[in-house]
Amino acid sequence: MGARPLLNRRLAGLGTTIFAEMSALATATGAINLGQGFPDTDGPAEIAEAAARAIREGRGNQYPPGPGIPELRTAIAEHQQRFYGLGYDPDTEVLVTAGATEAIAAAMLALLEPGDEVIAFEPFYDSYAACIAMAGATRVPLTLRAPDFRPDLDLLRSLVTPRTRLLLLNTPHNPTGTVLTPDELTAIAELAVERDLLVVTDEVYEHLVFSGAHHPIAALPGMRERTVSISSAGKTFSFTGWKVGWVTATPELVSTVRTAKQYLTYVSAGPFQYAVAEALRLPDAYYADFRTDLLRKRDLLDAGLRSAGFEVYEPQGTYFITTDITPFGEKDGYAFCRALPARCGVVAVPNSVFYDDPDAGRSQVRFTFCKRLDVISAAVEGLTAGLADLRHQ
Numbered sequence: 001m002g003a004r005p006l007l008n009r010r011l012a013g014l015g016t017t018i019f020a021e022m023s024a025l026a027t028a029t030g031a032i033n034l035g036q037g038f039p040d041t042d043g044p045a046e047i048a049e050a051a052a053r054a055i056r057e058g059r060g061n062q063y064p065p066g067p068g069i070p071e072l073r074t075a076i077a078e079h080q081q082r083f084y085g086l087g088y089d090p091d092t093e094v095l096v097t098a099g100a101t102e103a104i105a106a107a108m109l110a111l112l113e114p115g116d117e118v119i120a121f122e123p124f125y126d127s128y129a130a131c132i133a134m135a136g137a138t139r140v141p142l143t144l145r146a147p148d149f150r151p152d153l154d155l156l157r158s159l160v161t162p163r164t165r166l167l168l169l170n171t172p173h174n175p176t177g178t179v180l181t182p183d184e185l186t187a188i189a190e191l192a193v194e195r196d197l198l199v200v201t202d203e204v205y206e207h208l209v210f211s212g213a214h215h216p217i218a219a220l221p222g223m224r225e226r227t228v229s230i231s232s233a234g235k236t237f238s239f240t241g242w243k244v245g246w247v248t249a250t251p252e253l254v255s256t257v258r259t260a261k262q263y264l265t266y267v268s269a270g271p272f273q274y275a276v277a278e279a280l281r282l283p284d285a286y287y288a289d290f291r292t293d294l295l296r297k298r299d300l301l302d303a304g305l306r307s308a309g310f311e312v313y314e315p316q317g318t319y320f321i322t323t324d325i326t327p328f329g330e331k332d333g334y335a336f337c338r339a340l341p342a343r344c345g346v347v348a349v350p351n352s353v354f355y356d357d358p359d360a361g362r363s364q365v366r367f368t369f370c371k372r373l374d375v376i377s378a379a380v381e382g383l384t385a386g387l388a389d390l391r392h393q
Contacts, residue, residue, distance in 0.1 A: 010133040017126055018353040022337065031341035032379045034301075034367040035349040037174075037319060040375060043238035044282070051242075051275035060270025066262055067254075068096025068246070068273060075277040076246050083206075084216050086224075092251040095258050098268040099243035100204045100232040104168075105131045106261035107200045107228050107247070112137040116165035121151060123354030123361055125174050125202070137165065141356045146324065146364070147313055149176040153187045160191065166198035169217065172205040175351055175366045176322050177315020179212050186220060193222040200228045204245075207236045207287050210295050211316040218248070228253050233276040235319075236290070238370075242272040294319055294369070297376060301369040304380030309391035310365075319370040322351060326363050328390035333365045344386030346379045 019036040026033035042048060054060050060069065067073060073090035080086040088094055097103040104127060112118065114136030120128050122141035132139045142156050167188065171180040180188075192199050199217060206214045218227040232245035247257055298314075301321055305312050311324035330336050333350035340346055351364035369376060 010136065018349055019126075022347050022349055025338075025341055026347040029341040029345075029347075031345045031347045032371075032375060032382065033347045034369075034371065034376075034379055035337075035347040037235075037368045037370060038240045039238040039370045040372055041238065044279070044286070047237060047239070047275050047279045047282075050278045051272050054271035054274040059274055060272070062270070064096075064267050064270040064273060066267060067258065068094065069270075069277070072096055072244075072246075072273040072277040072280075075280040076248065079280045080216075080229075080248055084219055086216060086219055086248070088248045089251070093248060093254055095247040095254050095261065096273060097245040097247060097261055098265045099234060100202060100230050100245040101127050102243075102261065102264055102268075103230040103232075103245045103247050103257070104128065104200065104202060105134070106257045106264060107230070108132055108135040108137070110256045110260035111198055111200070111228075112165055115163060117161060117163045118166055118168050119156065119159050119164060120168040121170060121173060122356060123175055123351055123364075124168075125170065126353060128168060128170075129356075132168075138163075139356070140164070143355070143357075143360055144173070144176055144178060145360075146322075149173070149178045149313065149322075151180070151184060151188075153184065153191075156188070157191055160195050160197070164195065164197060166200055167192060168200050168202070170202040172203075172209055172214065172315075172317025174205065174318050175320050175349075175354055176313065177318045177320060179209055179214065179316040181212065182215050185215055185217050189217055189220040189223050192226060196226075198226050198228070199223065201230065203229060203231045204235050205318045206231055207291065208294060208319055209317040210291070210298060214317070225250055228257060233279060236287075237276070237279045239272070239275075242269055242276070244269050244272050244276045297369040297371070297373060300373060301367060301376050301380065304376070304383070305367065308380065308383040308387055319368055321367050321369060323365050323367065324363050325365055328387060330390070331363050333361070333363055337365060340386075344379075345382040346386075 022035035073094040076094050077088045077090040108131040112135040116137040119140045122143045228249045234240035313322045337350045349366045351361035352358040355361045
């Protein structure tokens with residue numbers, strides 16, 4: 001094939017995702033997988049039954065409409081109004097996607113030109129880097145630093161240049177668990193309006209907030225017309241394999257994103273769309289109980305990790321806990337995670353892969369707590385026993 005590399009240079013250095021690598025390691029070793037963020041129990045039985053019923057009744061077994069089935073688009077619009085007072089037209093301002101990941105990819109491909117700059121909070125979910133790269137744009141990281149992982153708003157302002165096209169936000173933030181405050185969001189919104197920036201906001205953990213509350217930036221003055229809001233059903237309803245996500249924005253922005261999206265998957269998850277429409281209409285008690293259950297799991301893992309010797313940064317949201325391994329005399333989170341299954345029977349994810357500058361998160365390791373209580377307890381036992389020798393050095 002000659003000397004030319006097969007992989008497009010824009011994707012050089014990306015390779016296999018860390019989640020696939022660590023989940024494969026969990027499978028190969030039989031270790032408890034606290035790395036990849038998927039629950040080990042299914043969501044509500046009535047929602048699973050709604051999907052099965054849709055299949056049996058022949059609803060969604062063929063191509064659904066390109067923007068998504070009307071029932072789901074209406075339910076998404078109702079959800080935005082119910083929880084945030086945001087009014088969206090389900091016919092022109094809602095787009096259903098193959099999970100939030102496709103929504104982010106379609107937004108980056110549709111809204112960016114080669115040479116544009118995108119400011120994103122670092123550490124960032126790994127697909128952000130890939131999607132920005134595929135669009136030919138340049139990512140500009142604003143690093144959130146331990147222990148509180150708050151954005152430096154003065155630094156954010158200084159990073160904006162004439163080439164800056166959009167801000168890519170994620171709140172609640174994966175992997176740090178930071179939830180942006182109303183004051184922080186207001187400052188970001190004012191900057192976006194002042195510098196005429198687009199905002200793409202990933203809000204998939206919107207119902208997984210333990211401290212404070214989730215506030216969509218689209219609700220702030222001047223933001224509705226420049227914001228593409230993204231969320232999904234996977235995290236809220238514990239059906240991550242269904243890959244049902246959505247975009248809400250103005251008709252112009254939705255049409256722009258749809259132009260790219262239709263050439264990615266075209267459509268997806270037909271029967272599951274009917275089920276998610278029902279899920280979004282679950283009573284408030286479902287959302288409250290779900291959050292309470294995850295908070296109990298967070299606190300169990302948090303206490304266990306501290307007892308095992310980690311420095312723990314308590315998350316305000318999501319279902320991940322970021323830790324630091326320096327108390328064990330360790331500095332390389334990637335090497336630590338590679339050795340962890342054999343040492344403790346547990347898989348975690350090194351945060352360094354979420355940074356452009358790996359040294360910024362070199363000693364950080366992320367664990368997920370979206371697992372059964374007995375699984376979390378078993379993982380804590382393994383970590384406590386397996387790391388005892390390091391803890392006492």
